[in-house]
Structures are given as C-alpha cells and as structure tokens.
Amino acid sequence: MPDIHDIPTVPNEIKDAASKGKLVIFVGAGASRIIGCPSWQSFAMHHLKNLFDEGMINFHEYSHLSKEEPRKLLSICFNIYAEEKLLPLRTRDVLQADPKKLAEYPIYDDLYSFNSIYVTTNYDMYLDQAAAKVAGSIPEPLGSTEPSGVVATKPELQIVSAIDELLISKLNNGTIIHLHGSAENESDLIITLTDYMMHYTPGSNPAVFLEEIFKSYTVLFVGYGLEEYEILEFMISKSNQNPGTIQHYMLYPVFRSESQLLKFQDNYYADLGIKLIPYPKDNNGYDQLANVIKEWAKQVGPVSQPRQYFDKIRLIDEVLT
Secondary structure (H helix, E strand, O other), X not given: OOOOOOOOOOOHHHHHHHHOOOEEEEEOHHHHHHOOOOOHHHHHHHHHHHHHHOOXXXXXXXXXXXXXXXXXXXXXXXXXXXXXXXXXXOHHHHOOOOXXXXXXXXXXXXXXXXXXXXEEOOOOOHHHHHHHHHHOOOOEEOOOOOOOOEEEOOOOOOEEOOHXXXXXXXXXXXXXXXXXXXXXXXXXXXOOHHHHHHHOOOOOHHHHHHHHHHHHOEEEEEOOOOOOHHHHHHHHHHHOOXXXXXXXXXXXXXXXXXXHHHHHHHHHHHOOOEEEEEEEOOOOHHHHHHHHHHHHHHHHHHHOOOHHHHHHHHHHHHHHO
C-alpha cells in the first residue's frame, strides 16, 4: 500500500472529470458530523428518547430498542409515531451543528467551491447554506408555480429534494440534490424502510438517476462509508458491467498503522469500481477530512467547468477539424 499522507494527492481522473462537468461529489453524514451534527445512530436515538419522554414506550422497551441499527430503529419509531398520532421531532431541530465547530471547520464552504455536482443523502441544509453564500442570498422556496421541493437563489442554482425533480437533467455544476429529501420539507423525507423500498422501485426517478450517475459520471464519496445498502447495490450492479474498471473514488479515514487492514478494504471496494484514497486520522481524527477538502478545493475548483461548456468546446473543435 502507498504511504498515507496528511493531504493525499488528487487523482488526475478527478481533475479531468471536473474539467468536463462530470464530477459528482457524494456527501455523506461524516461531513456533517465534523460540524457537530448527530450521527445516524444519534439521530435515531433522539427519536427513541422522544417516544420514551412522551410515555409512548417504557424503559424496558427503550433499552431493548436502543440496540437496533439506525434504519430499523427509525422505522420502528416512525411506526409508533403514526400509531399514536404523535408528531415526530422536527428534523431540522435535531440536525443542528455546533456553532463553534461550524466556524472552525467550513467544510461545506470548501466542498461547494469544488464547483461540481452535489448529491447527498443528508437531510441537513448546511451545504445549501454554503451555496447560498456564493449566490449572495439565503435559499427561499420558489413561488407556487414552481415544482415542490426545489429551492433556488439564481436561475443557475438549484437545490433539489422532491422525488419528481430527481432527474438526469439536474446534473449540472452547482446543483445540490438531496437524494432522500431535505429538512426544508419534512413530509418528503425518506426515513423508514418502507420509504426506501418505495423510493428505489425499479424504473423510479431515484433508481434511474443513480444508474446514470454511476454509469456516466465520476463520483467522489466524502464522509460516506456506503452503509446505505441501496447505493451499494447500484454500485455493484454497475461495476459488474465493467469488471476491473475504477471510475469512482472515496476519501477514507485510517490509522497509519492499519496498512494491512486498508489493503483488505481497498480490494473490497475495488470490486465495486471504487478506489480508496486514504487520509490519516492519527492526529486530528475524522476532522482531518476538513483539511483534505480545503486543500483539494484549491486544486479542483479552478479546473471545474460546466458540462455544457465542455460540450460547446468539443463541438467547436469538431467543426474546426
């Protein structure tokens, strides 16, 4: 295995994809945890604790359910909410960052300066807020004549969360796609197992959308471990069509002493068409990701071009030749 540097080298393939408007930054919960947002497990436990506080479950039930994995626990909690006709906690109230960490680690500002396409499974709106700073205003819902679940500050900037707007045509530089909904629209959130099963029905907008991304774009996973099985299934199905082809990349935290374990993980993800890019967590822990993103943004952002721009240049070249 290669040496693990504090700031790993940006693969040329990522720069090349960015220059063609074909780089998708896939943002996971790990990015939000750096600024103090709860993990998936903590998010689920907030709901379980709320049900206990409201007297909907007893301590024995609370203790037993707390051992469940997050997706299953959230499904159980929301079933109880529905049965008891109790309003769930507001997602935007639970997914709050720590103000000190938010100021110390401007990871979302740096991510947005990649000037790429953004897809996230996160519900929080911190990436949206970073985009709003660039646009010079705070995201506001579009007028009633516009599709539900789309937020924008300029015509070229869109923040998409509604299922009917998960379209291939939205894959443009600067666009943010909340794959499982946004805290801006609580009713559209994909949370329970039933939600996920319906969301990824074969032929649905989300299914077609992901297929196109993994087939035709270069993906950089940031703060994401592929725990969500529906993404993993798409990766496997697409990588099997081109065995041995590395098209996607993942920034991966590791201790420098874990080179052999890293080799095992590297081989596993290679089967999915993903190349791991390790960065060390020996000194700064998972927060080192923020330093990596800051430095990478300086290299990727300046070379990023919209896909339409690249297509126009290619057309001009073809005419001239």
